[in-house]
Amino acid sequence: MALFKKSDNLIGLDIGSGAAKAALISEVKGIRRLERFGILEMPHGAIEDGMIKDPEAVAQAVRDLCASANIKEPNAALSVSGHSVIVKNINVAKMTDEEMQENLQVEAEQYLPFDVKDVYMDFHVTGPVPEKEDQMGVVLVAAKKDTIDDYVSAVEMANIQPVIMDVDAFALQNIYELVAENFEQIVALVDIGATKTNVNIIKGRNSVLIRDVSMGGIQITQEIMSQGGCSFDEAEDWKTNPESAKMDKEELSDIIALTSARWCEEIRPAIDFFYSLNEERPDKIILSGGGGLVSGFKEMLAAETGIPVEVLNPFTALEVNESQFEPSYLKRVAPQAAIALGLALRKVADK
Template sequence: MAFGTKNHLVGLDIGSRTIKAAEIVETKRGRRLKKFAMVDIPPGLIEDGTINDSEKVAEYIRQLFKDNKLVEHNVAVSIGGFSVIVKKIYVQKMDEIKLQETIQFEAEQYIPFDISDVNLDFQILGENENNPNQMSVFLVAARKEMVNEYINLVQMAGLNPCIIDVEAFALQNVFEFNYDELNENIALIDIGASKTSLNIIKGFSSLFMRDVSLGCGQINQKIVSLAGCTLEEAEQIKFGSQDDKISNEDLKEIVSSVVTDWCAEIKRALDFFYSTYPDDSITKIMLSGGGANIKDFRQLLSMETSAEVELIDPFNKLELSDSLDSSYLGKIAPQASISIGLALRRIDDK
């Protein structure tokens, strides 16, 4: 979904607890990360992808751009959650123009919303391996209400929304840029504050996508319940400060119970994938998002799935501007992945 004219843009990842902005420029030596910035926002402004206070969120975005001297106003943003449906479908072979004319009819049987309430997009993947008369197509449907919400927010912040992407695609984009193509199944999993995106790819082709409502906010909620504190205080407790309000043992128990739930939910999603692709196996899981930093989670997930678990490095093949702190970027790398995936986009991309 493109709305602008210039090729260059800023990747703007608007999360429920953190907003990230990344700017990547083309150089003779390749792509260079010119700017990266992030700011935390108070809980409640954005919940489950719904923007509850557009003006306050817009002010945080404006301030983020001002404080970090981000002057480019063309941006790419992403959406996800249950208001977005991504599904691989099979249709009779036809050219892209013909499919553009018929996609609404094709989509009606797969979309659980009124077709007039969604924006549709698609990408032709190629011939159906099991039926040469058909082709496989990635169908993307996003509720117009959510798309308009994010367009209005970005415009309220004084920026130009050029691309509305899907979080799982942004994650795939950053992986494809930074890693060599492997002919094996790899699960890209982003654990955010309130939702988790799962994208299983093989040879840079996506096989399976799912969003689930779990994230780091669950840890904060359990801390609030036990310590009787605010969500802001819970965030500090989670990272080791204000330990007078809760014991280390209680904190470890909370984190352990939450990441156990995460692993169970992820395993359910992977089992569904295996039911569709019974001859396939997932050899590697690449993690991003704030939850990826939890060591106990990575270890348990590896045990539960019998797969190698790694942190994704979104800066792996990017040249870094001299003004950027590489040690800081190394610490926040998993959280930066979606914004980098968006910043790699260009307005004339499909």
């Protein structure tokens, strides 16, 4: 990992299976300002389930994205999620960071479904454990080396150096903390992408429960393709503009409603599990990612969980030059931009 000066800008690069997003944020006297932002569709099939299947297509998408957003910075922060990444909240005997570093493998071994030799690991001490004075809480992160190395080399092919590797759920939490005004509440951050969904329940500034689920907007696209007999691009278009669809409108809205109901069924257990541990429920759900924008989903999730749902607009935390970025454009892409913005905030200053 290269160390770089505080003034150096860092590209926040969220390489999703549906779209790649890049963001650049500057900070002058505590004011964070959006300098660059871009989003570009990822070729279908280049990334599946959080793993890179076509490195050259991914590198080309990153090159095109940075060129179109006029981003020339050499360093980037990336993030991963899905099956290759494990995040666990554990309690261990109190120890120093150095001791924890030494014990990491032993501690991790009991929680990981992978061989410790095959993963990169990191940890973060969250603080004391209530009623257990000799223990401390630790968030343990382990990510498969193969998957991480694939992301690093695809980005390097685009002449960008990844200097920070983060986890989607933490990048999301990072930008949410900038937007949030109230840290008293328990908040469930739910990001629904094209193929995967991250749930991160935070209390104060601590992440207490993280769940990744393999579901997302592409499920609706594929169902439209099969029932509407159309191409991937047409199905994407019909999903976002149902009035333009050349298929039975009722059939289309049934596909959307059925998939949305299934998503609710996947999200609810995470909330119920959190309740079983804490006897508290989240005060609100904050929705991000493009998948969650599908019509009617937000309302259905609120009705199914009994928890108010808001859609995240991460740009509200930043100074934005409206002659550079059209406000209606930013509003439209805001939920998809969240992770890239959270990554762009990861400078040495806040490490």
